[in-house]
Amino acid sequence: MLKVPEHQVAGHIAKDGKLGPLIDDQGRFYKPLQGDARGENEAKFYESFTSNKNVPDHIRGYFPVYHGVQQVEASDGSGELPHLVLEDVVSGYVKPSVMDVKIGSRTWYPDVSEEYFNKCIKKDMATTTVSLGFRVSGLKIFDHQVSGFWRPDKRVVLAYKVDGARMALRKFVSSNSLDDDAVPDCAFASEVYGGSNGILKQLLELKAWFETQTLYHFNSCSVLMVYENESGGDDERRAQVKLVDFAHVLDGNGVIDHNFFGGLCSFIKFIQDILESSDNGHENGH
Ligand SMILES: Nc1ncnc2c1ncn2[C@@H]1O[C@H](COP(=O)(O)OP(=O)(O)OP(=O)(O)O)[C@@H](O)[C@H]1O
Numbered sequence: 001m002l003k004v005p006e007h008q009v010a011g012h013i014a015k016d017g018k019l020g021p022l023i024d025d026q027g028r029f030y031k032p033l034q035g036d037a038r039g040e041n042e043a044k045f046y047e048s049f050t051s052n053k054n055v056p057d058h059i060r061g062y063f064p065v066y067h068g069v070q071q072v073e074a075s076d077g078s079g080e081l082p083h084l085v086l087e088d089v090v091s092g093y094v095k096p097s098v099m100d101v102k103i104g105s106r107t108w109y110p111d112v113s114e115e116y117f118n119k120c121i122k123k124d125m126a127t128t129t130v131s132l133g134f135r136v137s138g139l140k141i142f143d144h145q146v147s148g149f150w151r152p153d154k155r156v157v158l159a160y161k162v163d164g165a166r167m168a169l170r171k172f173v174s175s176n177s178l179d180d181d182a183v184p185d186c187a188f189a190s191e192v193y194g195g196s197n198g199i200l201k202q203l204l205e206l207k208a209w210f211e212t213q214t215l216y217h218f219n220s221c222s223v224l225m226v227y228e229n230e231s232g233g234d235d236e237r238r239a240q241v242k243l244v245d246f247a248h249v250l251d252g253n254g255v256i257d258h259n260f261f262g263g264l265c266s267f268i269k270f271i272q273d274i275l276e277s278s279d280n281g282h283e284n285g286h
């Protein structure tokens with residue numbers, strides 16, 4: 001029996017009879033193919049990526065494993081629809097904190113319709129996409145003080161300016177996330193962002209690939225970050241970076257993806273700054 005994912009933080013959500021992704025209890029994530037070119041394009045990307053021998057093995061780990069397209073009962077009650085079957089990135093986490101960050105200083109790309117261009121540019125200007133080269137699309141944080149999840153409203157997230165984005169990235173690794181007036185303590189910054197398996201290390205590995213890869217242009221694609229809040233075990237935070245949403249990926253045609261690369265560098269700088277200020281004991285960012 002498929003169910004609505006509990007830890008989805010952005011995008012189309014399967015509630016109130018709407019079409020959205022579903023999960024099973026075997027660690028798979030079913031994303032419905034949107035009726036227009038987007039669904040086809042994303043399936044085409046996964047097919048190409050999966051069989052592309054020029055993609056280094058260590059880079060594959062930053063993408064959800066792809067298990068093909070399957071007809072399953074859609075969330076909106078419209079009957080069977082084709083779904084991408086993907087690895088569910090958050091399965092196996094008990095209390096995951098999750099954040100989706102859309103990378104790039106633009107989400108439109110050459111040859112889109114004027115209507116789509118206008119929709120994108122409006123949103124890119126209104127968010128931090130243009131100013132920072134990335135925008136926070138959604139987040140869900142486990143709050144240790146109340147032992148429950150904190151999730152800001154989508155409208156609040158989309159209204160973040162530079163300071164809002166920085167604050168969200170600090171809250172994401174803080175133990176006092178819920179209280180709006182509290183200064184984020186960044187208590188988990190060194191474990192989650194830092195360290196030999198942390199988010200920064202993973203982002204730098206991706207960056208190194210983006211410095212030279214000319215296979216694909218990742219328009220409107222997101223970095224999904226996740227870590228565990230349930231204590232116990234050796235590698236207890238299990239901080240992970242995955243790229244998701246390939247509905248607008250284009251062939252790179254031998255050209256660097258400077259839109260994604262630039263945005264990724266900007267995002268990395270924010271993570272580094274948070275790590276530095278928490279390492280120095282200036283948790284408050286002052
Ligand atoms: N493989 C996955 N495993 C777990 N969660 C996922 C996976 N892929 C996507 N998600 C969750 O679903 C959200 C939306 O994913 P995605 O961006 O692919 O969907 P979308 O409906 O195309 O979004 P948009 O409308 O922004 O283009 C992500 O923010 C994440 O929370």
Ligand SMILES: O=P(O)(O)O[C@@H]1[C@H](O)[C@H](O)[C@@H](OP(=O)(O)O)[C@H](OP(=O)(O)O)[C@H]1O
Pocket residue numbers: 010011038123137158220247
């Ligand atoms: O950021 P929000 O508010 O969640 O808005 C959605 C987001 O901009 C998606 O990127 C977009 O899909 P595309 O990137 O595929 O255009 C979607 O368009 P849609 O509603 O037309 O699907 C928007 O609703």
